[in-house]
Amino acid sequence: MSDWQPSALQLERIAYRRRRARRSTLIAVVSSVVLLVLVAVGIGSTPGWPRVRDTFFDFHRGWEALPVVAQGLWLNIRVMLVCAVLIVIFGMTLAIMRTLRGPIFFPLRVFAAAYTDVFRGLPLLLVIFLLGFGVPALQLRGLPNQAVIWGGAALVLTYSSYVAEVFRAGIESVHPSQRAAARSLGLTYRQTLRFVVLPQAVRRVLPPLLNDFVSLQKDSGLIAVLGVIDAIRAAQLETAEDFNFTPYVVAGLLFVALTIPLTRLTDYVARRQGWYGGGGGPV
């Protein structure tokens, strides 16, 4: 093997492929640069650009607002982390309830179906208002009163219904032969679910789940309507000082900076699961 030499024909093939690859890269670079220049010149030459630059992209204003906005973002992150754990638990429970078989579980199935119907249908903002202002209005003893808790509860209720559907899709995507094989090995229904179905289901739905969490991260800002100061509200308060909108841009950049790692993680997981082209790489 070691004294193998590619034939002249093969060398020619390799050289040809290399030339094509170089040409592709060159075209890609040139087209990107041309597009960027066109966009920059196009926006820069609009009559309103200087005003937009001063009101939206004032570096000093942004730097000044950064600590306050970042402090608000810390609330978003904490809300998101706590809610994410609860959502996975509730979502999974609902999905399992909905996929249970047998007439005895009919009420559970109906409940799970009704739950997902209602909370996937209700606008999140509405749920936040109803829980955030409605429940404390009951003045029940022993229940917490804090806006952030009820806002988080609204997020959990709504997102659990999305996540439950994702889990259900995963569970139902496991081929019936898997269950049949498990049962014929003598595993109980519970064991089949625990050791055969769920592991496969969860692996399959990991990318869409992460997608839901990116979305949750942004929607965690909606609980600001209850009075808490998150990143967007902090930016709004800064903007109200001088009508300079740069703090909003800062908040946007921080959110993007948070979601990009999550998105890359999603891509990585998807690739590992062989989501693209059955493990054979892009076709």
Added chain:
Amino acid sequence: MRTGVVVGLAALVAMGLGACAPEDNSSGASSTPSGADACAKDKLAVKTAGALTVGTDKPAYEPWFSNNDPSNGKGYESAVTYAVAKKLGFEQAEVTWKTVQFNTAFAPGPKAFDLDVNQVSISEERRKAVDFSSGYYDVRQTVITTAGSKIANAKSVAELADAKLGAQVGTTSYTALRDQVKPKQTPAVFDTNDLAVQALKNKQIDGIVVDLPTAFYMTAAQLDNGKIVGQLPSSGTTEQFGFVLEKGSKLTGCVTQAVDALKSDGTLANLQKQYLTESGAPELS
């Protein structure tokens, strides 16, 4: 007061209680009378000779008026009006009151009154339609709560520091909350004052910072057992109530002169103490 208060405006107008408007640093009249003589009673260009016709809305609310009767001289605006009239040389009997709806006070065209007093905030936009005297009242920020709350009996700003307070986003109320009260807990910030009231009813917050006219409205109409804790010490807040006069009125300068004189001799401060502080909006030390 910025955008937020525009929302409050509608409610206040409806209540005939008054209004808040965008901040306005300038005050005073466009024209200055040439001398003291120009404001002598017999030279004043009043609608009805020998009488000063003053407009206000009906019903006339406490504490700006008393018993819905502007002519009794009680209530802050009624008292200030009689003081101004006196400066202009009119006896109490020579002041005639006329019912003028809040909105129509700004309507274009000739006015049926010499001056109108109705908690109208001075603003540059409004100045395009009417004349304003200089401000007779600086709108003050106030803390309200419900009876039985832990700040209900606070006497000083320092006692508010531990409370959870709320305000509307983008208002001078929020600025006052942040800069003057300096609360230890992050303040609650709401899109509208109505949401803040709901949170206060739910006891999710201990109190709301609003301007005094809104405070009177909220505690009287929106809350069952509302209580004004007190007015924050006045700071750079520049929103002011002024008398409304017809655009280009020859009286504007004279009324402004009278208001300025009442301000400098301490009459306005005394009347504020008598009618606003003692009617339930005490000063916080």
